[in-house]
Ligand SMILES: [Zn+2]
C-alpha cells in the first residue's frame with residue numbers, strides 16, 4: 001500500500017496500485033475535463049454534469065425547469081431565496097401540516113400542495129410562512145367565485161386557493177402520514193409530541209371552530225371526514241394533556257358526511273385554548289383567535305376558578 005494525496009481534491013489516501021492518482025472516478029473526470037460544474041438557471045445552485053450533457057440552460061431539478069418554462073409563458077414566479085431542501089419539524093411546519101391535513105390537498109401526480117380558504121387575509125398569513133420557510137418563492141393565489149354550495153341562498157361563494165410545489169415538503173407531509181387522497185382515509189399521523197400543539201392549532205384553524213355564546217366559549221369543534229383521525233387527536237390530548245371528555249357526533253348533508261369531535265366542559269375548552277396559543281408569537285388564524293381573546297387575557301384567573309391544571 002502506497003500513501004499519497006488525490007491529484008484533484010487533495011484528499012489523503014492509500015492506494016493498492018501505485019500510479020493511480022485520484023481518490024475517485026469523480027475526481028478523475030473533473031481533472032480530465034469530462035465533468036464540470038454548471039449553475040441551475042432557475043436557482044443558481046451548482047450542479048455537476050458530464051460535459052456531454054451540458055446544455056445552454058441547465059437546471060438542478062425538474063420542477064425548476066418547470067418554473068423557468070412557466071415564467072417564459074407569462075406566469076409570475078419569483079425565487080427570492082433558496083428553497084428549503086431539508087425540512088425539519090418546527091412550530092410553523094407542524095402548523096402547516098395540521099392545516100394541510102384539514103384544508104389542504106396533496107396532488108396525485110405532482111409534488112404540489114394546495115391550500116384553500118374562504119378568508120383572504122388568513123390565506124395571506126399562511127402563504128407568507130410557506131414562502132419564507134419552504135419555497136423561497138413568490139407566486140399568486142387564485143380567487144374562485146361560485147360553488148354549488150350557496151346557490152340556494154342566492155349568494156356567491158368565494159374561496160381562495162394557493163398551490164405550491166415543493167418535492168421536499170411534499171415528501172415530508174407523506175412521511176408524516178398525509179396521503180394524496182386524504183380526506184376520508186387519514187388516520188394517525190407521525191407528529192412529534194413537541195410540536196403536537198402547533199399541529200393542533202393548524203387543524204382547528206383549518207377545520208375547527210369555537211362556539212361563542214354571550215362571550216363564553218361553550219364548545220370547541222373539530223370536523224373531519226375520518227373518524228380515526230379525530231379519535232387519534234382526542235386520544236393524544238387525553239394521554240399527554242389531561243383533556244378529559246372529547247365526544248363525537250356526526251352530520252350529513254348534500255356534500256357528504258362529517259364527524260365532529262366536540263369539547264364542551266369548561267376544563268377542556270379552557271385548557272385547549274391555553275395550549276394551542278402557547279405563545280403570543282405563534283402563527284394562527286387571527287380572526288379565530290380574537291374570538292377567544294377574553295379567555296387568553298384572563299387565563300390565569302380562569303384556570304384557578306375552574307380548577308384547570
Ligand atoms: Zn479526490
Ligand SMILES: [Zn+2]
Nearest residue numbers: 040043060064
Ligand atoms: Zn435549481
